[in-house]
Amino acid sequence: MAKVKAVGILSRYAGDEMEVEGGKSVEELLASLGIPSPLVGIVLVNGRQVEKSYVIGEEDEVKLIPLLGGG
Amino acid sequence: MNGYGGKILRVNLTTGQITKEPTPAHVAEKFLGGRGFGIYFLYTEVPKGANPLGPENKLIISSGPLSGTLTPGAGKMDFTTKSPLTGGYASASVGGHLTAELKYAGYDSIIVEGISPKPVYLYINDDEVELRDASDLWGKGAITVETELKKRLGEEFQIATIGPAGENLVKYACISHDFGRQAGRGGVGTVMGAKKLKAIAVHGTKDIPIADPQALLRLGTEAYKACKASGGFEAWVRYGTSGVTVWSNEVGAFPVRNFQAGALEDYSGLSGETMRQRIVITDKGCFGCPSPCGKYSFSKKYNIYVEGPEYETTALIGGDCVLTDIEDVAYANWLCDELGIDTISVGNVMAFAIECFEKGIITKEDTGGLELRWGEPKVVFTLIEKIARREGIGDLLAEGVKYASQKLGKGSEEFAIHVKGMEVSGYESHNAPAMLLSYMTCDVGAHHNRSWAITYDLQVGRDLVTPDKAERVIYLQHVRPLFDCLGACRLQWVELSIDLGLYPPILKAITGIDRSWEDLLKISERVWNLTRMYWVREVEGFGREWDYPPPRFYKEPVTYGPTKGKLMSWSDIQKLLDMYYEKRGWDKNGIPTPEKLAELGLADIVK
Numbered sequence: 118m119a120k121v122k123a124v125g126i127l128s129r130y131a132g133d134e135m136e137v138e139g140g141k142s143v144e145e146l147l148a149s150l151g152i153p154s155p156l157v158g159i160v161l162v163n164g165r166q167v168e169k170s171y172v173i174g175e176e177d178e179v180k181l182i183p184l185l186g187g188g
Numbered sequence: 189m190n191g192y193g194g195k196i197l198r199v200n201l202t203t204g205q206i207t208k209e210p211t212p213a214h215v216a217e218k219f220l221g222g223r224g225f226g227i228y229f230l231y232t233e234v235p236k237g238a239n240p241l242g243p244e245n246k247l248i249i250s251s252g253p254l255s256g257t258l259t260p261g262a263g264k265m266d267f268t269t270k271s272p273l274t275g276g277y278a279s280a281s282v283g284g285h286l287t288a289e290l291k292y293a294g295y296d297s298i299i300v301e302g303i304s305p306k307p308v309y310l311y312i313n314d315d316e317v318e319l320r321d322a323s324d325l326w327g328k329g330a331i332t333v334e335t336e337l338k339k340r341l342g343e344e345f346q347i348a349t350i351g352p353a354g355e356n357l358v359k360y361a362c363i364s365h366d367f368g369r370q371a372g373r374g375g376v377g378t379v380m381g382a383k384k385l386k387a388i389a390v391h392g393t394k395d396i397p398i399a400d401p402q403a404l405l406r407l408g409t410e411a412y413k414a415c416k417a418s419g420g421f422e423a424w425v426r427y428g429t430s431g432v433t434v435w436s437n438e439v440g441a442f443p444v445r446n447f448q449a450g451a452l453e454d455y456s457g458l459s460g461e462t463m464r465q466r467i468v469i470t471d472k473g474c475f476g477c478p479s480p481c482g483k484y485s486f487s488k489k490y491n492i493y494v495e496g497p498e499y500e501t502t503a504l505i506g507g508d509c510v511l512t513d514i515e516d517v518a519y520a521n522w523l524c525d526e527l528g529i530d531t532i533s534v535g536n537v538m539a540f541a542i543e544c545f546e547k548g549i550i551t552k553e554d555t556g557g558l559e560l561r562w563g564e565p566k567v568v569f570t571l572i573e574k575i576a577r578r579e580g581i582g583d584l585l586a587e588g589v590k591y592a593s594q595k596l597g598k599g600s601e602e603f604a605i606h607v608k609g610m611e612v613s614g615y616e617s618h619n620a621p622a623m624l625l626s627y628m629t630c631d632v633g634a635h636h637n638r639s640w641a642i643t644y645d646l647q648v649g650r651d652l653v654t655p656d657k658a659e660r661v662i663y664l665q666h667v668r669p670l671f672d673c674l675g676a677c678r679l680q681w682v683e684l685s686i687d688l689g690l691y692p693p694i695l696k697a698i699t700g701i702d703r704s705w706e707d708l709l710k711i712s713e714r715v716w717n718l719t720r721m722y723w724v725r726e727v728e729g730f731g732r733e734w735d736y737p738p739p740r741f742y743k744e745p746v747t748y749g750p751t752k753g754k755l756m757s758w759s760d761i762q763k764l765l766d767m768y769y770e771k772r773g774w775d776k777n778g779i780p781t782p783e784k785l786a787e788l789g790l791a792d793i794v795k
Contacts, residue, residue: 125434125460126423153419155685159439159646164750166646182438182646183423 119177127152127183139175146173147181157181189213190399191253191699192221193291197317199310201383202243202302206317211296217701218789220673220708221252223279224715225297226268230277231722231793233299240272240375241357241382243303249290249348249388250297252675256288256396256475258408259694260415260686261677263287263475265365267376273359273533273588274609274633276723276730278374281672282348283474283482284366286390289346293392304384309337312390313345322386327352329526330364337389348388351528353576354381358586360533360611364525368495369474369482372530374610374632399700407697411680411690415478418684425471427460428481429499434459436503436615440750441623441642443508443616445562446539447605447740450616451749457512458502467518469493474677479684487522489515494522497531503614504535509542510563520568527576532635533588536611538571540589540604541581549598556580602739607634608723612738618746619754620645622657625764628735629661631669631719639664640682650751653760658767670712714788717780721794724779731777735765 119139123131130152137146143160147153147169160167161180173179189211198207219228226248238244248268255262265287271278290298293314300310307326308319325333330351337347347365354361354377361377362370371377380386398404415421423431433455436442440450456462467487472495473480486493497506497517501524506517524531544550545560552559560567574582584592589611593604605612610633617624622641627634639661648656667688671678674695680686688705696702723730737756745755769776773784785791 124438126420126427126431128461129423129426156419156423158643166649180438183435 119173119175119179121146121179121181123152123181125183127156127181131181137173139173139177142172143167143169143179146179152181156183158183189216190397191257191695192216193251193294193296193396195295197295197298197312198301199298199317199319200301201304201308201319201385204319206319216253218711219715220711221255221296222250222264222266222673222675223268223281223669224673224711225250226266226279227277227715227718227722228793229297229299230268230270231718234270236725238270240270240275240379243301245270245379247300247376247379247383248297249300250675251287251291252673253695253699255675256291257398257698258404259476259676260411260478260680261474261476262675263477264672264675264677265290265371266672266675267363267371269376269379270726271374271632272357272378272382273375276608276633276727277719278376278632279672279719280362280371280373280376282363282365282369282371283677284346284369285475286346286348286365287675288475289390289392291392291396292394293390294394298388300383300385303382307384307386309387309389310385311341312388312392314392314394325386326355330528331367331526333387334364334367337387341389342391345389345391349386349528350377350380351526351576353527353529354378356576356578356586357381358529358576358578359588359591360530361528362530364528366474368484368525370525370530372532373635377528398698400697403697404694407690407694411686411694412478414686414690415680415684418686420684421479424481424683425479426464428483430460430463430483430497430502432460432499433502436499438750439646440746441615441617441620442749443503443612443614444748445510446508446536446543446603447612447616447738448744448746449748450618450746450751452507452510452512453748454512458506458514458517463497463514466514477677479680481679481683485518487515487518490519490522492519492522494518494525497521500614501531501535504532504539505568507614508535508539509568511565511568512563513565516565516568519565520572523569523572527572529572529576532613533611534572534575536605537575537585537589537592538568540592540600541571541585542567543603544596544600549596549600550581554581602743605738605740607737608734610634615640615642616746616751617642617737618741618756619650619751621650621653621756621760621764622661624737624741624756625658625661625768626664628737628765629665629768631716631723638669640668653763655767655771658764658771661768662771665716666709666712669715670708673712673715710788714790717785717788718790718793720774720780721785721790731779732765735778737761
């Protein structure tokens with residue numbers, strides 16, 4: 118199982134941490150969690166930035182970081 | 189003149205003379221309002237070399253053409269002056285309800301001149317304007333005075349005031365309004381204190397002339413609907429800027445231990461959700477705001493009500509001084525609000541002092557026996573009080589990190605975290621070239637509000653030093669401050685992503701003047717270049733080296749967090765500046781060329 122962590126405001130949609138099966142793209146994961154894709158600014162997999170088309174592997178640690186405009 | 193109050197209120201505190209002048213149409217055309225008016229009047233009226241705390245300096249307080257109208261977030265007021273902190277240009281904005289009230293009284297700007305022989309406050313009730321004795325308010329806290337003046341004059345009056353820090357000429361004193369909002373940076377409150385002007389109270393009942401009210405009603409309603417329909421609306425209103433705290437720690441942008449680290453080991457006690465659950469009692473919005481980001485809080489631990497803490501306060505007092513309990517940060521926030529002191533600068537200054545103590549540069553003899561340690565709430569509370577009252581070590585720290593480090597020496601300049609004398613705000617930038625360039629080139633010193641480019645760094649790559657980063661910074665430096673010319677809040681665009689294309693038609697409906705978005709950006713570029721020329725005029729030898737970042741960012745790698753081990757290289761800093769100056773049409777020393785000034789219609793003003 119891959120670990121998914123939704124940071125900050127995104128945890129409102131997905132909880133702080135969850136486990137998902139691999140094989141889906143990040144975009145598909147967002148859709149299944151009901152997270153609007155434009156809200157997600159950065160996707161980190163095992164600490165490295167990836168595109169939303171990236172297919173999640175079973176051992177991956179995925180971190181979803183929201184896009185913010187800043188103060 | 190459609191969209192404007194129509195008059196400039198000029199108040200000479202030395203003589204007590206009060207005059208009303210028509211708002212000059214040619215200035216409105218070239219500079220719009222707000223910070224545009226501010227720099228125009230500062231540049232053309234305050235003589236070269238004026239002492240920021242002397243009678244020649246002026247405090248210019250301006251609304252903009254959108255202020256007080258049916259536009260989302262149309263409640264921003266600009267305060268411009270010569271900065272006592274940096275010796276250059278200062279402009280700070282505040283939300284709340286002041287700007288709308290001033291326009292309803294019929295004024296676009298207040299220009300405060302001279303120095304009063306005794307403490308006064310400025311009373312404005314439509315056409316009735318007078319200076320009133322404030323001897324009994326002098327020495328009192330900002331929130332106390334706001335409460336007192338509302339009791340005396342009526343709830344309908346909007347109040348701006350300074351606390352003891354402004355009176356004591358702390359170089360980063362702020363101007364407070366609406367029980368917890370501040371024009372925070374650059375020492376605008378210090379200038380009020382030097383002028384012996386304790387407060388401004390405004391009430392207005394007039395209409396703002398609108399060119400096409402039906403169009404404004406339609407377009408304004410559309411813009412409000414767009415805000416509420418935004419995907420980010422719910423989260424933004426739930427957390428306000430405190431939603432940034434977790435994000436900032438996760439990406440390594442949170443300043444910790446005087447910008448040595450980019451995240452706290454445990455930030456859960458400071459997160460937006462912790463704050464919401466533990467201390468927030470209600471949302472609080474400014475004039476005309478569809479998305480109230482202000483969080484009004486109550487701390488049981490300290491028995492105080494406070495607006496905030498905002499992200500910046502949590503970053504500089506929570507992260508940088510390592511206070512990890514939101515209630516401790518909330519109390520420090522309340523102290524700063526009441527004493528009238530900028531939480532960003534003071535947090536940065538305290539972190540500097542703690543590091544000096546750690547390195548033996550400041551000792552117990554200097555601090556009156558106080559041991560300055562990270563993560564000690566009492567150290568933070570005591571230092572804030574000492575600084576605001578200029579007691580003991582507070583007298584030196586009240587000057588800001590640049591001056592304090594020059595005075596202390598012993599290598600402390602290497603970790604004095606400022607640009608141009610202004611302390612860096614809440615984004616650790618060892619590994620964020622566009623954000624670092626934003627700080628380096630910001631026109632008031634190191635502040636994030638002109639360009640917040642760290643998401644761009646994250647999106648395109650944090651290690652990249654490429655021309656698009658300079659382009660992005662320049663674009664943001666024109667768009668974001670444009671809102672401060674218009675007299676409206678940028679957060680509906682920044683946080684809720686409403687279409688920027690909504691604004692030109694709204695402005696046209698208000699003023700009757702057709703301007704494209706590009707026309708407006710050109711005005712903002714004109715303002716930016718005039719603020720740069722103000723630095724050139726006021727600071728001897730001003731140029732490239734004034735844009736250099738604090739040495740820590742290119743000499744010492746990050747000690748903890750996702751960017752651990754990262755730092756900028758000196759050659760990349762030079763490269764960033766070369767790219768930036770070239771794209772701006774400035775020379776290698778960072779000075780706008782005569783051709784650029786002529787292109788922007790500034791040749792007559794900058795002689």
